[in-house]
Each structure stands twice: as structure tokens, then as C-alpha cells.
Amino acid sequence: MFVRPRLDINLNRILENYLSFSEARAFSSTIMAAVVKDNAYGLGDKEVAQTLFNKAGCRVFFVAHGFEGSRVREVAPTADIYVLQGPGKEDISCFAKDNLIPVIASPAQLDFWNQEKPNQQKPALQIETGLNRLGFRESEISTLSETEKNQFGMILSHLACADEPKHKLNQKQLDTFNRLRLSFPKAKLSLAASDGFLLGAPFQFDIVRLGAVLYGLNPVPNAVPKSKNVIRLTAPILQIADVAPGECVGYGAETIIQQKGKIAIVSIGYGDGIFRSFYPKGKVWFESNGQMFPAPMIGRVSMDNLICDVSQIPNDILNKNQFVTLINDSYTADDFGIDAGTIGYEVLSAIGHGIRFIRTYS
């Protein structure tokens, strides 16, 4: 009798993913950095950073916020830790204490950094090349003096459509990056995240920021190398019940039973990151001898439970399985995302925030 959902996180797979993408780089001089922001997409920033620091020699990490950088510093004493959202008053002490490197996102942040100067690191500069998100615009770059330009140790930009290799904006952003970088001849260069890396050598430059592919996401389907799934999400069945025609299932009585069948009530819900939008297309899986049997969602997802139709699951399998599977190597966070109407990134992030899992690391 179990009641809590489980999240098993495979750090060895994260290591494998890091290594297989490192091997695939066009130039051995390109540094492969690990993006561990938002608690490593929810999977454990310290666990992931420590694994990559100790076992893969990864010496460059990216986080979003200063306090996240301080967490990573605990396990990566000699790494370069970049803070993508830049410095702010809340976490400025982290930059001093843990020698973090800011990614300067706007002119106001540059002023703030130069005023505060909490450490001697050369900041990175984010430049805008077509995503229209954070970064110095061309007009803002042109107002920088030579001294100001030379203070940056890295120039960084981000692609809008790298998950669509044929999108014409990719080449356009690359051209813009190559033009704007000429203002910073001494700085290291970084344009690509996981999907940008897959666009090939011209996008890889000095530093690649690997995030999604470390965590088993494949933003570009069928790309090589392929990232391997790193999590196993399972949840206990609390009850199996017969249902008869005319009965309703779940909130809003949205599902009306058409024929005699069986349902299972599973102890996981949107309080654990299972989006309500997972209904109606989602399903959970019964595993038996390497085979997977789907049980479709039936009824809306509740905060603590979901209900699935197990009418088609063979009785012996139904009787022996105490757990159903929500994510594994065969049905990944990307697959889950498609069924929930979103992307694997958001699925991982939502599940990763769950506080009720029994979490294990292997």
C-alpha cells in the first residue's frame, strides 16, 4: 500500500547526454556549458552540477538568478557561473560571496553592475539579434565606449527558432550576431543553446549552453545526437472500481460512461505538476515484461488524483501493478507535453517543482 508519487532521476543519463553532445561538437575548443537554472529544470541543481563538475569536468554553468548561482557554487568550487537574468538588488551579495559572473541584459543593468562592482569578474553581455527578448539592441551597443566594450568577457545571444532548423530567422540571427560581435573582438562568443547546437558548426562558437538535452528533452525531433530520457515518473493506484453506463467520472461530471468498464484512481494530480490540460488526450501506462499498456485519462485531473480507464488492461497486469507510469524512456516528457498541449520543457519544470514525490537519484 503506497500513496505518494515517485520521481526517479537518473544522473548517469544526464552525464551521458552531456558527454554525447560534447563529442558531437564541431570544434574541440568549444566549451560545453550546463544550464542548471530553476533547480536544473526541477531535477536538482546541486545534484546535476556536482555530477557534471566531478565526472565530466564541466567548468561552466548558467543559472537564471544570483541565489541559484550560490547553490551551484557549493558543488562547483572552481567553475565559471553565469547569471542569465543579470544582477539585481535582491541577490547582489551572492555575486560578491560566490564570485558569480553576471550576464548584463540591459543598459540599466550595466550601470547597476558598474556602480556595485561586487567582484572582479568580467561580465558577459547579452545582445539582441532577433528574439526581441533580453539584451542590448544594436542602437544601445553603439553608445558604448571602447573601454566599456572591452570590459565584457563574453558576448551572448539567443535564438528564437532553433527548434525549427529550416526557419529563416536562424540564419538571419547568425548574420546579425556575426556582425555585432565585431564590436567585441576580445570577448568569447556564445549563441547556441541545445537546439542551436544542432544547427551545426557556424552556430557553436566558443561556448554552447546545454540545457534541454541534458534533461532528456529533444526540442528538434529526430536530431542527432538524441538526448536520452532521464526521469521515471510513477504513481500508486489507490483504488480500482467498476463503472456502469450512465455514471459520471470526475469534476464537472464531464465524462459519462457509455459501457461497463473499470477505472483506476491514481495518486498524482495537478498539485504534482500534472497539468489539467493533460486531460483528455493524456494516458498513463501499465508496464509488464517490457510491454507498455496505455490507460487513457477519464475525467478531469484533480489536485491530488487522476482517474484513468483501465477497462482494456488485462486482469493479471491490473492485479499485480501497484504503480502506473507517467513518464519513462518510451513515453517521455516531450510526449507528455504533446498530449498536454505544451512542450517538454514546461512539463519537466512543473513536475520538477512537485514537493510530494519520493525522489530518488541514480
Next chain:
Amino acid sequence: MFVRPRLDINLNRILENYLSFSEARAFSSTIMAAVVKDNAYGLGDKEVAQTLFNKAGCRVFFVAHGFEGSRVREVAPTADIYVLQGPGKEDISCFAKDNLIPVIASPAQLDFWNQEKPNQQKPALQIETGLNRLGFRESEISTLSETEKNQFGMILSHLACADEPKHKLNQKQLDTFNRLRLSFPKAKLSLAASDGFLLGAPFQFDIVRLGAVLYGLNPVPNAVPKSKNVIRLTAPILQIADVAPGECVGYGAETIIQQKGKIAIVSIGYGDGIFRSFYPKGKVWFESNGQMFPAPMIGRVSMDNLICDVSQIPNDILNKNQFVTLINDSYTADDFGIDAGTIGYEVLSAIGHGIRFIRTYS
């Protein structure tokens, strides 16, 4: 210069909501319990339970899992703490240590509880009356001996459509509950959560389980009493930029600018619980002298950022506001839910799981 989003949680409002619903009950003998599962919908289980225990005399709490009950026990030493998902091997020690009361959800759980017997509490029994989720079915109740029936201190069920007061399933579930409860003449009775309470006296019985309305959600629009919003969610603007016709904004270059305008990049994203589905209908707000100015989303939500169109925001307001508002008394979690294609419950839960907020309690 700020970079982290902020979540201000108003415990006094939660207290007010508890008290206003308590005053509205049909019988002064009805006990108003507080549902604080999943970290009190993400807002802080200990903070909420302590407030209601100390300031409102609340002595009955509901959580989903045993370990959650142990957290509540720390601040509510003499309360009855019910565990809705029932006992399981993972948290059974919590029941012994903290004298928690299980809600028995299935025959297998009853066997498990009677075997383990970690404390002398009389368990509650969940019975199924039409939601087709957890609980003993009528056929399962009929197999219980009189001794078994008498062991339960409370009989509990849950409504499927209480947020639709005119739904005919409400009366049907009430009738079923009233019929099945006759088997348990000595037990206390609980049928209603927040929305069930609003259905009136016949639904209120001995114990009402207030969850949603404590946290500012109004599952039944225009119902009385009305729950007051309890959170204020704001995020800093990192940058404001001009955009020109033909430029793209955000991932997938989905938004193409049609006319000259201005965008703001805000430091909050789906890593903080802002659903990707908040685009395209969502908006953020500029507050000035009690007025609210909307800035619609433009471009997909990223993990750490969102982008909004500020072309219509007066310049003086744009220049003086360092933060935008995502949720406040005028645009609540329920409103946010509508724009994101979901319900306020899921919005609160997702935001409540965020680990990057500067959190304050008042």
C-alpha cells in the same frame, strides 16, 4: 534594479475568509475545517495553519499526505489532522509520531490501517457518491461488519459539480450520501468543500472542508460570501525596447510586429508557474494611483521571462513602474485562470510551487 519576481501572501485575508465563511454557516455546530494540502495550495501550510489555529481557533485540518500532516502538527499541537489520501507505507510513521487521522479511501487501505494501527485515532471513511474518484463504493460498504462500521469517526464524501449550483448531480449525490450515512449512525459527517458549502444548509453537515475560498478563489462566481484575494504577484521589468513593423517577438517568431511600438521584458516565466497557455490571452498590469493599465502578452512565455506590449501604457507610468502586476485584488488567480484556459486552483498551485520568488507574509 530588481530581477526576482515577488509573491506577497496576505495571511490576514486568509483569516478574514475563514471567519466570513464561518459566520455564514447554517448551524453554529458545524465545524469549519481548513484544507492545507500541497503546502496550502502553495501558499505555506505552516503559516496558514498557524494563523488559523492561533487566531481563529480552527482545530480541524485536512492534508493530502501523511508528511504534510506532520508539518501542520508542528504549528497545530491539539488539532485533528485528517489525511485525505489515506495511509501508505511511505508516511505511516507520521501517523504514529503526530497522531494523524487517516481518511480511508479503499478497502485495501482499510486492511493496511487495521494491520498497522499506528495510533488510536478513529479513522474517517471516504464514501463514493457520484464523483467516481476515491472512496468505498456502496457494494464495498455492504461488506463491512457492524464492528468495522463503528470504528469510523467520520464519514466523508466529495461533490463533482458543486461549482455549478444548478447541476442535478448535486442533489443526487446528497441523496446518496444521506442514504449511505445511515450505515454509520455514530460517525460525524462531511460532504462539502468550499463550493459545496455554498449549496446551502443541507450540504453542510458536521464538518465543512474549506480550501479554495480560504485562498481567494471563488469557484462559484457571484456567490455570497465572496472570498477575498490573498496574493499579490509582481515581477520586475528588466528592459523596455522599441519594436518596428516586421520584427518578430519571442520563441517560434510567432508574433510579427504590425506597427511601431514598445515591449517590456518581465522577469517571470513558466519556471515560476506562469503557464505557457497564458499566451496569447494573458496580460500584465501597470498600477498607478489606484488605476490599472493592461499590457497584453506578446510572444510566447519563456522559462524565466515574458514579453508584453506596452505601446498603450502612458510614458510617465512606464518610466516610474519598476514592477508589473500579474495577480492582485482586481485581477485574481481566477481571472488569470480564465485567460490561461484553466482554473484558479491550478494557477495558485503552479505559482505556489515557484522557488524563485521573494516571498513575504503579512
